[in-house]
Amino acid sequence: MPDKKDNASILVVDDAPDTLEVLQRNLSGRGYRVLTATSVDEAIRILEMETMDLVITDLKLPKVSGMDLVRYVRENLADTEVMMITGYPTVEGAVEAVKIGAEEFLAKPFTDDELFAAVQRSLDTLNLRRISKAQVVSQLDNLCGLIGESKTMLRIYDNISKAAATSATVLISGESGTGKELVARAIHYNSPRSTAPFIPINCAGIPEGLLESELFGHVKGAFTGALRTRTGFFQAAEGGTIFLDEVSETSPAMQAKLLRVLQDTEVCMVGAREAEKIDVRIMAATNTDLQNLVKKAVFREDLYFRLNVITIHVPPLRERGDDILHLIHHFASKYAQELQVPSPEFTSKAYRALKGYTWPGNVRELENLVQSVLVMTSGREIDVNDLPPHMRFSLPGSTSQGKTLAQVETEHIQMVLNSVDGNKTQAAEILGIDRKTLREKLKKVGDET
Numbered sequence: 001m002p003d004k005k006d007n008a009s010i011l012v013v014d015d016a017p018d019t020l021e022v023l024q025r026n027l028s029g030r031g032y033r034v035l036t037a038t039s040v041d042e043a044i045r046i047l048e049m050e051t052m053d054l055v056i057t058d059l060k061l062p063k064v065s066g067m068d069l070v071r072y073v074r075e076n077l078a079d080t081e082v083m084m085i086t087g088y089p090t091v092e093g094a095v096e097a098v099k100i101g102a103e104e105f106l107a108k109p110f111t112d113d114e115l116f117a118a119v120q121r122s123l124d125t126l127n128l129r130r131i132s133k134a135q136v137v138s139q140l141d142n143l144c145g146l147i148g149e150s151k152t153m154l155r156i157y158d159n160i161s162k163a164a165a166t167s168a169t170v171l172i173s174g175e176s177g178t179g180k181e182l183v184a185r186a187i188h189y190n191s192p193r194s195t196a197p198f199i200p201i202n203c204a205g206i207p208e209g210l211l212e213s214e215l216f217g218h219v220k221g222a223f224t225g226a227l228r229t230r231t232g233f234f235q236a237a238e239g240g241t242i243f244l245d246e247v248s249e250t251s252p253a254m255q256a257k258l259l260r261v262l263q264d265t266e267v268c269m270v271g272a273r274e275a276e277k278i279d280v281r282i283m284a285a286t287n288t289d290l291q292n293l294v295k296k297a298v299f300r301e302d303l304y305f306r307l308n309v310i311t312i313h314v315p316p317l318r319e320r321g322d323d324i325l326h327l328i329h330h331f332a333s334k335y336a337q338e339l340q341v342p343s344p345e346f347t348s349k350a351y352r353a354l355k356g357y358t359w360p361g362n363v364r365e366l367e368n369l370v371q372s373v374l375v376m377t378s379g380r381e382i383d384v385n386d387l388p389p390h391m392r393f394s395l396p397g398s399t400s401q402g403k404t405l406a407q408v409e410t411e412h413i414q415m416v417l418n419s420v421d422g423n424k425t426q427a428a429e430i431l432g433i434d435r436k437t438l439r440e441k442l443k444k445v446g447d448e449t
């Protein structure tokens with residue numbers, strides 16, 4: 001927990017060397033670890049490499065204002081507090097700074113005691129937030145490899161622990177590669193069923209004709225080729241959990257059978273006369289909007305309600321802020337170990353490109369990318385040119401505020417390209433330009449990065 005005894009780290013940003021020196025001396029004297037920067041750009045470079053507990057920034061800085069740094073920290077660093085100092089105190093300035101997320105606002109001249117008190121208040125706030133995070137995570141014995149500290153992930157950990165305490169059916173929704181199966185595993189392995197099997201079944205991957213006997217088993221002679229009686233996944237999962245992945249892909253006949261299992265807690269082997277009672281928890285996942293399929297009468301409404309007792313939505317990676325960087329670090333060291341190469345450093349430009357990318361394939365895409373980049377670079381520093389072209393020109397942030405027209409254009413082109421899987425002909429058509437113009441624009445951007 002950050003307080004001065006544990007060397008809380010503070011980044012001080014001011015363009016006046018005297019002020020910087022005084023602040024650094026005072027704060028270091030109190031036992032804090034202090035780094036300094038003289039511009040917002042330099043501060044951001046440091047923040048991309050180092051986790052700081054507190055940023056103290058002057059409002060008036062050359063080129064980019066301290067207000068933008070406050071905004072950057074709030075949008076990107078959930079685990080860092082910000083404090084603003086200024087020699088030109090105005091009510092509007094203070095209100096604006098606090099509104100966009102500065103924890104404290106200190107007007108010059110201030111005494112050492114005022115400074116220390118404000119720093120301590122900021123770190124106390126941070127402590128409080130961290131305690132609640134630690135509490136959420138400590139509810140779980142086993143995170144099953146889930147990485148992430150964003151608010152989104154904290155909410156998911158909380159949902160996991162609540163779902164684990166019951167035996168209710170869970171429906172997990174989210175784009176492909178967001179971690180739905182990991183969430184299901186985490187629920188199972190934190191539940192009283194954890195010593196019984198967790199069996200994932202990809203409903204789209206088993207041919208329709210086989211699915212029923214795979215799930216429920218069959219008796220000898222039930223169909224041509226059924227030479228022996230064989231149990232199915234449901235019997236094998238007794239006492240545990242069955243995870244039905246891509247449940248929207250099941251046929252109407254299968255949906256009717258699943259509904260019976262959920263209603264009566266019994267399954268009937270193919271060819272058997274009588275059903276048998278089972279004790280199996282069911283979880284299901286979908287990456288399409290199941291409710292929409294219900295409206296279109298492609299998915300049974302009664303089954304939807306039976307599955308949807310507890311709903312957990314896993315948001316896309318691009319909405320999880322700094323988790324992208326945590327995941328990059330995690331997979332970089334995992335694959336570096338596997339390849340027996342040193343864990344690579346990423347340049348700040350490479351980080352920016354990765355953070356700004358939209359990740360349509362979510363965590364799976366990120367994992368594959370880190371692995372393949374590591375193979376190509378074998379442990380040396382990874383720069384933006386080591387990334388695939390479609391990631392090189394992704395820029396952070398989703399609003400156009402403060403951006404040049406060229407930046408907004410580039411981001412828009414990138415977004416459209418992503419939406420059509422990089423198909424330039426389709427992208428050019430959507431953008432209303434010809435392929436040649438698109439190629440030239442891309443080339444120009446590629447040259448600049």
Ligand SMILES: Nc1ncnc2c1ncn2[C@@H]1O[C@H](COP(=O)(O)OP(=O)(O)OP(=O)(O)O)[C@@H](O)[C@H]1O
Binds near residue numbers: 147
């Ligand atoms: N938060 C996370 N932390 C660490 N690894 C993760 C996280 N989320 C997903 N992964 C990894 O990403 C990959 C995809 O995850 P998973 O299979 O759970 O996604 P999914 O949502 O079920 O995808 P699909 O819809 O394609 O089935 C796996 O290798 C998983 O380990």
Ligand SMILES: [Mg+2]
Binds near residue numbers: 180245285
């Ligand atoms: Mg899955």
